[in-house]
Amino acid sequence: MGDGAAGGAGVGSGSGDREWSLDELASAYAYPEAGPGGREPWLRANMVSTLDGAAQHEGLSLPISSATDRRIFGTLRGLADVVLVGAETVRQEGYRPARAREGFATLREAAGHGPAPAIAVVSASLDLDFSLPLFTSPLVPTLLLTGAAAAPDRVATVEKAGVQVVIAGDGMGVDPARAVRALAGLGHTRLLTEGGPRLLGQLMAAGVLDELCLTISPMLTAGDAQRIAGGPSVAVPKRFELVSLLEEAGFLFSRYRRT
Numbered sequence: 001m002g003d004g005a006a007g008g009a010g011v012g013s014g015s016g017d018r019e020w021s022l023d024e025l026a027s028a029y030a031y032p033e034a035g036p037g038g039r040e041p042w043l044r045a046n047m048v049s050t051l052d053g054a055a056q057h058e059g060l061s062l063p064i065s066s067a068t069d070r071r072i073f074g075t076l077r078g079l080a081d082v083v084l085v086g087a088e089t090v091r092q093e094g095y096r097p098a099r100a101r102e103g104f105a106t107l108r109e110a111a112g113h114g115p116a117p118a119i120a121v122v123s124a125s126l127d128l129d130f131s132l133p134l135f136t137s138p139l140v141p142t143l144l145l146t147g148a149a150a151a152p153d154r155v156a157t158v159e160k161a162g163v164q165v166v167i168a169g170d171g172m173g174v175d176p177a178r179a180v181r182a183l184a185g186l187g188h189t190r191l192l193t194e195g196g197p198r199l200l201g202q203l204m205a206a207g208v209l210d211e212l213c214l215t216i217s218p219m220l221t222a223g224d225a226q227r228i229a230g231g232p233s234v235a236v237p238k239r240f241e242l243v244s245l246l247e248e249a250g251f252l253f254s255r256y257r258r259t
């Protein structure tokens with residue numbers, strides 16, 4: 001494991017040749033403390049990209065990830081109240097319910113949180129397989145975020161499957177800022193999004209993304225894979241600052257937050 005190296009930022013450093021402990025990772029990735037007025041929602045994204053900007057290989061992020069990347073993925077889930085994810089990522093990656101991680105049990109219990117984060121799927125079509133474990137047997141009930149104009153028969157199917165539908169938009173789609181408010185209204189203030197790129201682009205454009213945890217994978221894939229964020233470009237580039245940088249086996253684990 002290499003040293004973290006990024007002058008100026010509050011950088012965590014590598015820990016010699018041993019694995020980072022869960023405590024070390026949990027402290028490196030802690031959400032901001034609650035302010036005097038209570039905890040404000042904080043939305044972080046966790047994404048992986050190759051050196052040439054691909055966010056997937058053959059439709060999946062696994063081939064460009066690593067064991068430590070997946071450990072950090074687990075850490076970020078362990079710290080979050082809810083994981084916001086686009087329906088296409090759920091379909092393509094075969095999302096399963098978040099599991100309870102032993103290393104986070106005490107921390108979560110002390111904070112009054114459930115054993116695992118809820119997964120909140122964003123969909124306009126509601127074209128998902130509601131017989132999958134993500135919907136039938138999660139530890140914490142999965143949420144479905146959609147717009148008020150979503151097809152009523154589909155909404156009825158979702159509700160019949162026992163999944164809570166959260167309306168967070170006036171039309172077919174979800175409004176990013178409203179989604180954050182709706183989740184906060186349900187008590188979820190430590191928000192994590194795992195993309196995919198189409199959802200993340202909207203969260204960025206709407207200005208609701210507070211932090212980006214970006215893994216830079218030492219791989220090149222060429223091709224026409226999506227970048228980590230898609231959709232129309234923003235009018236003015238949004239500036240983020242580096243908070244920490246860790247390195248292991250050539251993978252860089254960066255953490256940026258908005259300035």
Ligand SMILES: NC(=O)c1ccc[n+]([C@@H]2O[C@H](COP(=O)([O-])OP(=O)(O)OC[C@H]3O[C@@H](n4cnc5c(N)ncnc54)[C@H](OP(=O)(O)O)[C@@H]3O)[C@@H](O)[C@H]2O)c1
Nearest residue numbers: 047048086087088089123124125173174195196197198199
């Ligand atoms: N590198 C990484 O870290 C990473 C992370 C995640 C995913 N990925 C990769 O990204 C790919 C999938 O990403 P993607 O960008 O194509 O799709 P996505 O963002 O995961 O999902 C897009 C879908 O989400 C729903 N959606 C998005 N915005 C919405 C809105 N405002 N209102 C309502 N519904 C909305 C729609 O679902 P409906 O069609 O159901 O209406 C839309 O088709 C996969 O290949 C996956 O492996 C990579």
